[in-house]
Amino acid sequence: GAVVSQHPSRVICKSGTSVKIECRSLDFQATTMFWYRQFPKQSLMLMATSNEGSKATYEQGVEKDKFLINHASLTLSTLTVTSAHPEDSSFYICSAGEDDAGELFFGEGSRLTVL
Amino acid sequence: GQNIDQPTEMTATEGAIVQINCTYQTSGFNGLFWYQQHAGEAPTFLSYNVLDGLEEKGRFSSFLSRSKGYSYLLLKELQMKDSASYLCAVRVRPSIGSGYSTLTFGKGTMLLVSP
Numbered sequence: 207g208a209v210v211s212q213h214p215s216r217v218i219c220k221s222g223t224s225v226k227i228e229c230r231s232l233d234f235q236a237t238t239m240f241w242y243r244q245f246p247k248q249s250l251m252l253m254a255t256s257n258e259g260s261k262a263t264y265e266q267g268v269e270k271d272k273f274l275i276n277h278a279s280l281t282l283s284t285l286t287v288t289s290a291h292p293e294d295s296s297f298y299i300c301s302a303g304e305d306d307a308g309e310l311f312f313g314e315g316s317r318l319t320v321l
Numbered sequence: 322g323q324n325i326d327q328p329t330e331m332t333a334t335e336g337a338i339v340q341i342n343c344t345y346q347t348s349g350f351n352g353l354f355w356y357q358q359h360a361g362e363a364p365t366f367l368s369y370n371v372l373d374g375l376e377e378k379g380r381f382s383s384f385l386s387r388s389k390g391y392s393y394l395l396l397k398e399l400q401m402k403d404s405a406s407y408l409c410a411v412r413v414r415p416s417i418g419s420g421y422s423t424l425t426f427g428k429g430t431m432l433l434v435s436p
Contacts (some may be wrong), residue, residue, distance in 0.1 A: 310424055
């Protein structure tokens with residue numbers, strides 16, 4: 207079946223630095239990918255919809271200048287957490303599907319810890 | 322917006338059957354997903370319903386009633402490894418334009434299976 211790969215799985219960084227997370231669809235093309243954030247013992251919250259070749263669509267309350275999303279190709283979307291702070295520490299997960307009607311596949315998730 | 326409700330916690334015994342309910346209120350309904358998530362891991366796909374009725378897949382079954390805004394996930398022959406969080410997620414078409422549908426998650430039901 208379709209697979210979505212996410213990298214890195216874990217990252218620890220110092221406060222004020224930027225971190226890039228990659229999300230790849232391995233055997234299908236995804237014009238749209240989704241980025242979620244999950245805090246401990248909470249559900250997944252949609253941050254933004256990444257659109258290939260155009261600007262991402264951010265959910266209310268998500269700072270677009272802090273969470274930069276680039277979807278440069280049909281198989282790759284990146285999320286960059288700029289000037290990370292400890293409160294940005296979370297589990298970030300991407301998802302993608304082959305179309306708007308079928309299953310959505312999740313990446314393995316990236317656990318970010320900001321010291 | 323969307324409103325998705327599911328119980329916070331459930332307990333069951335190994336070998337038993339458990340039903341996890343999910344109710345939702347939304348417009349533009351475009352399918353309901355159930356995911357399993359173990360602590361520290363990304364969600365894994367269990368089932369997808371877009372039409373009314375029961376979908377069976379091995380030990381797992383999912384039911385949907387669109388008119389009632391109701392779904393349940395049925396787990397049979399419970400095993401210890403089934404202890405996890407079960408997430409109900411509703412896919413919703415955009416209200417305007419031709420954008421992609423988005424997936425909104427409930428808070429998840431933590432299932433504990435005991436010997």
